[in-house]
Amino acid sequence: MTTATLEPIDTQASTPTPAGDAHTGAAHHPALRFITCGSVDDGKSTLIGRLLVDSRAVLQDQLAGVTQAGAADLARLTDGLAAEREQGITIDVAWRYFATPERKFIIGDAPGHEQYTRNMVTAASQADAAIVLVDATKLDWRAGAPVLLPQTRRHSLLVHLLRVQSLVFAVNKLDAVDEPALAFARIRAALEGFAAQAGIEVAAIVPISALQGHNVAAPSAGWCGYQGPALLQLLERLPRTAPDVALPPALPVQWVEKFSDAAHTHQGRRVFWGRVACGTFTAGQQVQVFPGGQRAVVAQVFDHVRHPCGVAAGASAGVVLDREVDVSRGDWLLADAPATADPGRREVLATVAWLDDEPLVAGRIYWALHGHRWVKARVRRVVHRLDIQTLAQEEAQALAPNAIGRVELLLQEPIPATAFDVARVPGSLILVDTASHRTAGAALLH
Numbered sequence: 001m002t003t004a005t006l007e008p009i010d011t012q013a014s015t016p017t018p019a020g021d022a023h024t025g026a027a028h029h030p031a032l033r034f035i036t037c038g039s040v041d042d043g044k045s046t047l048i049g050r051l052l053v054d055s056r057a058v059l060q061d062q063l064a065g066v067t068q069a070g071a072a073d074l075a076r077l078t079d080g081l082a083a084e085r086e087q088g089i090t091i092d093v094a095w096r097y098f099a100t101p102e103r104k105f106i107i108g109d110a111p112g113h114e115q116y117t118r119n120m121v122t123a124a125s126q127a128d129a130a131i132v133l134v135d136a137t138k139l140d141w142r143a144g145a146p147v148l149l150p151q152t153r154r155h156s157l158l159v160h161l162l163r164v165q166s167l168v169f170a171v172n173k174l175d176a177v178d179e180p181a182l183a184f185a186r187i188r189a190a191l192e193g194f195a196a197q198a199g200i201e202v203a204a205i206v207p208i209s210a211l212q213g214h215n216v217a218a219p220s221a222g223w224c225g226y227q228g229p230a231l232l233q234l235l236e237r238l239p240r241t242a243p244d245v246a247l248p249p250a251l252p253v254q255w256v257e258k259f260s261d262a263a264h265t266h267q268g269r270r271v272f273w274g275r276v277a278c279g280t281f282t283a284g285q286q287v288q289v290f291p292g293g294q295r296a297v298v299a300q301v302f303d304h305v306r307h308p309c310g311v312a313a314g315a316s317a318g319v320v321l322d323r324e325v326d327v328s329r330g331d332w333l334l335a336d337a338p339a340t341a342d343p344g345r346r347e348v349l350a351t352v353a354w355l356d357d358e359p360l361v362a363g364r365i366y367w368a369l370h371g372h373r374w375v376k377a378r379v380r381r382v383v384h385r386l387d388i389q390t391l392a393q394e395e396a397q398a399l400a401p402n403a404i405g406r407v408e409l410l411l412q413e414p415i416p417a418t419a420f421d422v423a424r425v426p427g428s429l430i431l432v433d434t435a436s437h438r439t440a441g442a443a444l445l446h
Contacts, residue, residue: 030240031103031104031105031106031240032103032104032105032106032128032129032235032238032240033105033106033107033108033126033127033128033129033240034105034106034107034108034127034128034129034130034131034166034235034238035107035108035109035110035120035123035124035127035129035130035131036048036107036108036109036110036130036131036133037110037120037123037124037130037131037132037133037155037159038132038133038134038135038151038152038155039133039134039135039138039149039150039151039152039155040151041135042133042134042135042138042152042172043133043135043172043173043210043211044109044110044133045109046210046211047131047133047170047172047208047210047216048094048096048107048109049210050210050211050213050216050217051098051105051107051216051217051232052096052098054213054216054217054218054232055098055099055100055217055232094108094109095107095108096108096109100232100236102236103235103236105235108123108126108127110123110124110155114151114154114401114402115357115401115402117154117158117353117355117402118355118439120155120158121158121162121353121355121442124158124159124162124164125162125428125442127159127164127241128164128165128166128238128239128240128241129164129165129166129167129168129203129235129238130155130159130164130166130167130168131168131169131170131231132152132155132156132159132167132168132169132170133170133172133210134148134149134152134169134170134171134172134187134191135149135172135173136171136172136173136174136176136177136180136183136184136187137173137176137177139183139187139190141182141183141186141187141190144186145186145187145189145190145193146186146187146190147190148190148191148194150388150389153194153388153389154388154402154404156194156195156198156200157198157200157386157388157404158353158404160198160199160200161351161353161404161444162442162444163241163420163421163424164241165238165239165240165241165242166203166238166239167200167201167202167203168202168203168204168205168206168231168234168238169188169191169202169204169205169206170205170206170208170231171183171184171187171188171191171205171206171207171208172208172209172210173209173210173211174207174208174209174214174223174224175209175211175212175214176209180207180223180224181224181225183224184207184224184225184226185225188205191205192205197391198391203234203238204228204234206226206228206230206231206234207223207224207226208231215230215231216230216231216232217230217231217232218230218232219233243312243313243314244277244278244279244313244422244423244424244425245278245279245280245312245313245314246279247278247279247313247422247423248278248279248334248335249276249278249279249280249281249285249287249333249334249335250276250277250278250279250332250333250334250335250416250423250425250426251272251274251275251276251277251281251317251319251332251333252274252275252277252330252331252332252371252372252373252425253272253273253274253327253328253329253330253331253332253333253372254273254274254275254329254372255272255273255274255329256270256271256272256273256327256328256329257270257271257272257273257318258270258271259271269299269320269321269323269324270320270324270327271302271318271319271320272318272319272320272321272327272333273316273317273318273319274316274317274333274371274372275314275315275316275317275425276311276312276313276314276315276316276317277313277371277423277424277425277426278313278418278423278425278426279312279313279335280310280311280312280313281298281301281310281311281317281319281333282298282301282310283298283299283300283301283308283310284297284298285297285298285335285336286298286335286336287319287321287333287334287335287336288333288334288335288336288337288343289325289326289327289331289332289333289334290331290332290333290334290343290344290416291331291332291344291413291414292325292326292327292331294325294326295336296321296322296323296325297321297322297323298319298320298321298322299320299321299322300319300320301317301318301319301320302317302318302319302320303315303316303317303318304316304317306318319333329372330371330372330373330374331373332371332373332416334416342414343416344414344415344416344417345411345414345415345416345417346410346411346412346413346414346415347380347408347409347410347411348408348409348411348415348417348443348445348446349383349406349407349408349409349445349446350406350407350409350429350443350444350445350446351404351405351406351407351420351443351444351446352399352404352405352406352407352431352441352442352443352444353404353441353442354399354400354401354402354403354404354405354440354441355401355402355439355440355441355442356401356433356438356439356440356441357401358401358433358440359398359399359400359401360379360382360398360399360405360407360440360441361379361382361397361398362379362380362381362382362397362398363378363379364378364379365377365378365379365434366379366431366432366433366434366440366441367431367432367433367434367437368409368411368415368429368430368431368432368443369429369430369432370415370417370426370428370429371415371425371426373415375411375412375413375415376411376412376413376434377409377410377411377412377429377431378409378410378412379407379408379409380407380408380409380410381407381408382396382397382398382399382405382406382407383405383406383407383408384396384405384406385399385403385404385405386403386404386405388404393406399441406446407443409443415429417445418445419445419446420444420445420446421446427444427445428442428443428444428445429443429445430442430443431443
């Protein structure tokens, strides 16, 4: 099955640098992975194009290829699919790389259409920060604080639910309104009210013009009454998502490697490879295999280049145990616990972002992917649905496409589940349609 995954991508290893990038010394901060999201035609692709051009991450022939009649269509720098260019919309997530003298960036252009929300969720699950664009020309700000567009609210809520470290609102196209300072003040008030109601912590609210470049790479002093840093200056300072290193060690096994040559591993035993979900793996630790329950001692730990060392959450590791035990892909290596403690759960309560075209209803059975383990999951009941406009929890019998709600799931086999608020990887799973094998929902466990 090919599905989206909520597991973060490791960017601590070497990060590709685009051709033509002159900023090779951007090592003051670790690389930041961020996405742009928001409603349709809010200027997400144009903003990314502006960042790429102003940071000199675009070659002259690439820029010439999107220039017509002397004007560059910056959105075409990221809309790479033929369907995207034909329709003038973003469908899939496009990842691009650029750098400034201060930092390297990995940027994702997430689609704004509701039917492609699943792609936005996949991108957000891997991001350290999110820029939610707001189109000032689409909002009725003249009478006061305007009503935000549903997709602006939905994407902001999803970013918040997925524990993205930093959220920045960028109010775009203010150059196209007749009273930009007043428009920005009232839209900012609407965004602040929504964020307070939803419990969202906002890193900044910035007025920009992606097309003209105002407040994007360099500050436009006093424009729209804003005196803060430009968007790119903010990005250079934002923190990366901290891995869950303070928790007991846990590793979902992705690959089992067997060497017969004892020189490569401890006495020729198997190596269990995966990305550490929580804590730190070091030699000498007592671990337990889930679901088998066997106990062993960690004899050796290798990093991604097979160097023996301790490996912390967020990085790939190879673990060798002091004795042969039955471990397969999909199993977990967990910190040893008392024999009376059962790390597995079959009944889980989850907040679900529903991504399928068919609604989620009680009684339906899906595949659930937890780490690298597949189990069947039956929907016991829909607890409630979140109203995007009022943020009220409403009674519901089903979740419609792109809805967010709370659901009770009954799993065919137990999983070592943790609350998503505590640990991202053990606290999340993907629901997949058993017939079409399409990703149906992203579940965040409680």
